[in-house]
Every structure is written in C-alpha cells, then in structure tokens.
Amino acid sequence: EAGVAQSPRYKIIEKRQSVAFWCNPISGHATLYWYQQILGQGPKLLIQFQNNGVVDDSQLPKDRFSAERLKGVDSTLKIQPAKLEDSAVYLCASSSARPTITDTQYFGPGTRLTVL
C-alpha cells in the first residue's frame, strides 16, 4: 500500500515570497492533516480536513497560510508571504475514512522549508 506522498521534499525561498506544498493521502483516507514542525519541537496541527471540509483550522495563521482540498483527495498548503519564522518541516498525515479517537495517523516524509 502506498504511503502519504508529499512534494517538494525541500524548498528554499526568500522572505516575502510565496510557496506551495502538495500532499496526496493514502487511498481511501478521508481525513487529512497538515502539521508544522519547527526544529526541536513536536508537530503542531495547522489544519484538519474531513473529505473536502475543514474540521479544525484554529492554529492556522490565516493572514498568510491557506489550504484547500477541493476534491476531497489531495491537498495544497500555501504560504504567502513567507516569514523567517515559517522555516520548518511541513508534514501531511492521513487517517481512515471514519476517524475515531484511537485512529492512527500516517505521516508523509514532509517538506523542509527554509526561509532566508
């Protein structure tokens, strides 16, 4: 079974530029998550989708970050404009069609963003 796919794996941009990350979840997984992991910290949830609807985006900096999952499958996370503090690994995860409190989330390899 294919895992969660993410691209690009690495991205270097200058501050105030824009960047977009792509994620394709495990086939059949209805729930998709975007996390930000800053060096030395645990992952922090940015946004959670159930199919193409947003379940939780309370920690998403909406003035600069946006995410969409238009067809309920793959997803794009965008940062515009980027700040130095956005340097982090952006992890995408997915879980089963009917998530429960014990549901396992499967993570992609992440995109490592460096903002100069």
Added chain:
Amino acid sequence: RKEVEQDPGPFNVPEGATVAFNCTYSNSASQSFFWYRQDCRKEPKLLMSVYSSGNEDGRFTAQLNRASQYISLLIRDSKLSDSATYLCVVNKGYSTLTFGKGTMLLVSP
C-alpha cells in the same frame, strides 16, 4: 501549563539498559494516548497506543494514569536501533492530536 509536557532529554544510555520516559497532559477530557517515534529527519510513526490497564509490546511497556494525567514509556534491553525521539501524543477528540516536544534517546555501544 503546556498541553503535553515531556522529559527534556536527551537520554544517553548504553546498550541493554532500561530507560523510562515520562509525560504529563493538562486536559482532563483527553480521550486517547499514544507514543510516536521519530527518527532523525524522518516523519513520526506510531509506536504504540496507551491504555489505562497498561500495555506491552515486546521490550516496550506503556502506562496511563488518568487520575494523575501521566503517561509513561519503558524500554527494556535498549538496542542501538532504539535511538530516536519519542513523542508523547494526546487525542482531545475527533482525532485531533497534540504532540509533546519529544524526548531524544541515544543508545551507545
């Protein structure tokens, strides 16, 4: 108080040692608990779920104390391959996970 707090680490232990990681959580309404493992520059992967009765998987034992809001992970007979960061994770509901900062384990020959 942070939602999930872990021992700061790193823990440096020799092969064969027993090591224990501790974690506390602040939200008494939390419903499920996990330990994830993250290798250097890799994604987190589920190590084990944590149940109130305690559970064991080979050399790994996890315990949950809901009254004290405390979670632990015990690794016996440490292997070099156990070197990683161990993340304590709490589910507040509807599969929303909150991760601790992680505790790094370094097992040396």
